[in-house]
Amino acid sequence: MLIESPTYPNAIATLEGAGAALVTYPLEFGTQGHHWDIDAMEQLMGQTRPRSAYLIPDFHNPTGALLPDAQRSELAEALRRHRVVPVFDESLVELGLEDGRMATPMSALITDSVTVGSVSKIYWGGLRIGWMRIPRHRMGHFASSRLGLDLGAPVLEQLVTVELMSNHDGVVADCRSRLRAARDLLAAQVRTWLPEWKLIVPSGGIALWAELPEARSGVLSIAARNHGLRLVAGPNFAPAGGLDRWVRLPYTVTESELQQVGPRLSAAWEEATSMIGVDRPTWPASWREHHGNAGKT
Numbered sequence: 001m002l003i004e005s006p007t008y009p010n011a012i013a014t015l016e017g018a019g020a021a022l023v024t025y026p027l028e029f030g031t032q033g034h035h036w037d038i039d040a041m042e043q044l045m046g047q048t049r050p051r052s053a054y055l056i057p058d059f060h061n062p063t064g065a066l067l068p069d070a071q072r073s074e075l076a077e078a079l080r081r082h083r084v085v086p087v088f089d090e091s092l093v094e095l096g097l098e099d100g101r102m103a104t105p106m107s108a109l110i111t112d113s114v115t116v117g118s119v120s121k122i123y124w125g126g127l128r129i130g131w132m133r134i135p136r137h138r139m140g141h142f143a144s145s146r147l148g149l150d151l152g153a154p155v156l157e158q159l160v161t162v163e164l165m166s167n168h169d170g171v172v173a174d175c176r177s178r179l180r181a182a183r184d185l186l187a188a189q190v191r192t193w194l195p196e197w198k199l200i201v202p203s204g205g206i207a208l209w210a211e212l213p214e215a216r217s218g219v220l221s222i223a224a225r226n227h228g229l230r231l232v233a234g235p236n237f238a239p240a241g242g243l244d245r246w247v248r249l250p251y252t253v254t255e256s257e258l259q260q261v262g263p264r265l266s267a268a269w270e271e272a273t274s275m276i277g278v279d280r281p282t283w284p285a286s287w288r289e290h291h292g293n294a295g296k297t
Contacts, residue, residue, distance in 0.1 A: 002045060002053035002084060006209070006237030006246070008061045011054055011089070023048045024240040027063065033200040034063040034209070038071055042078040052085045057106055059092040062237055062248040063209045064202025066096075069104050076109035086110065091118045091130075094172050096204040097180040107133060114138070119161050121206060122175050125252070129153055129161045179206065182251040182258055189262035190249065194269060207250040215244040216272050223271040227264040 001020045003011070004027055015022060025041050027034045036057075057067035057075070067075065079086050088106045096102065107115045118130035134142050164171060186208060187201050198211035212220070217233040224231045234246035249265075251258060 002041075002048075002050040002055075003239050004055060004060070005239050006062055006234065006243055007054070007056065007239065008089065009232070009236045012237075012239050015054065022239045023050045027060070027065065033202065034060065034065040036065075036067055036071060036075070038074045038078060041075070042082070045078065045082040045084060049082070050084055052087065053079065054087045054089065055106075056089045056092070058088075058090055058103060059095050059202065059205035061089075061092060061205065062207050064205035064207065066103060066203060067106075072104050072106060073109055076106065079110055079113075085112060085114070087114045087116065090115050091121050092205050093117070094122060095176065095179065095206065097176055097183060098203045100173075100176060111135065114142075119164070122172055123161070123164050127157055127160060129157050179251065182253075182255065183208070185255065185258050186249060186251040186261060189258065190265070193262035193266040206252050207248045210247055210249055212245050212247060212269075214273065216275075217244050217247040219275055220247060220268060220272040223275075224265070224268040226271065227268045229261070229264050229268060 001015060002023045002025060003015065005024045006027070012022070023044065025044055028037050028040075029035075055075075057072070059066055086106070090105075093102060093105075105115070107113050112135055114135070115133045116130060117133075118128075120127055120129070132142065183201065187199060190197055190199055190208065190210060196213050199208060201208070217231075218235060221231040221233040232248050234243035234248075235241065237243060237246070237248065249261075
């Protein structure tokens with residue numbers, strides 16, 4: 001199965017738990033942030049011949065990258081050409097924080113695709129209601145697989161979701177406004193307290209994806225606990241290993257909490273960089289091939 005790197009950690013765990021052999025495509029990184037090289041992805045498909053793909057084209061988790069409309073038809077054609085059945089994660093599709101405009105849905109460009117969505121990013125993280133849009137000819141297989149997991153979502157949570165959906169547009173507008181302010185506040189905190197970190201503010205999503213001066217995000221996540229922060233280190237987002245120069249910084253907490261992030265994160269980074277005898281990560285060959293050497297991303 002073709003999967004991006006970095007990507008959503010729970011997706012990695014789910015696919016590996018199901019016995020999938022993962023083929024990793026490393027997102028490119030440039031002055032404008034992370035982006036997809038469709039030609040490179042298609043070359044990888046031709047070499048490895050995956051049967052399916054799990055992709056996040058809309059405010060990618062964790063980078064916040066958005067696949068441009070101009071590349072969407074190219075990606076759809078490449079997937080069709082190599083007979084790859086894609087699963088598109090649209091959990092963050094409505095979280096554009098600039099103009100709120102939604103890109104062309106990938107499912108409109110490639111009909112034999114599966115899309116997954118969730119209300120947890122818009123309404124509340126504890127409301128675990130999601131859905132899948134599945135081509136009719138694949139419905140039987142997916143329905144039978146579901147029976148091995150559970151018998152359905154809790155009725156109370158479904159009723160709560162229906163009630164919230166009655167004012168969906170208003171809830172989404174409020175969510176975007178809150179997240180936009182939170183994103184800008186967190187970015188300002190990082191730039192003030194940790195100016196040596198590389199930060200490109202995304203146009204949507206729920207987190208910043210920061211590049212560290214040294215490959216120490218694993219150590220940083222441990223040190224952060226001593227300063228009241230809980231961080232997820234970069235390697236957790238790497239299906240093939242690596243990414244210890246990166247850390248995800250969510251901006252979904254309250255304004256008062258975000259205002260404390262800068263000094264706490266700075267103190268945690270100082271502690272992390274003062275540690276000696278820390279093993280550096282072993283970078284996979286696929287990542288070195290795309291990014292030049294193990295010390296850069």
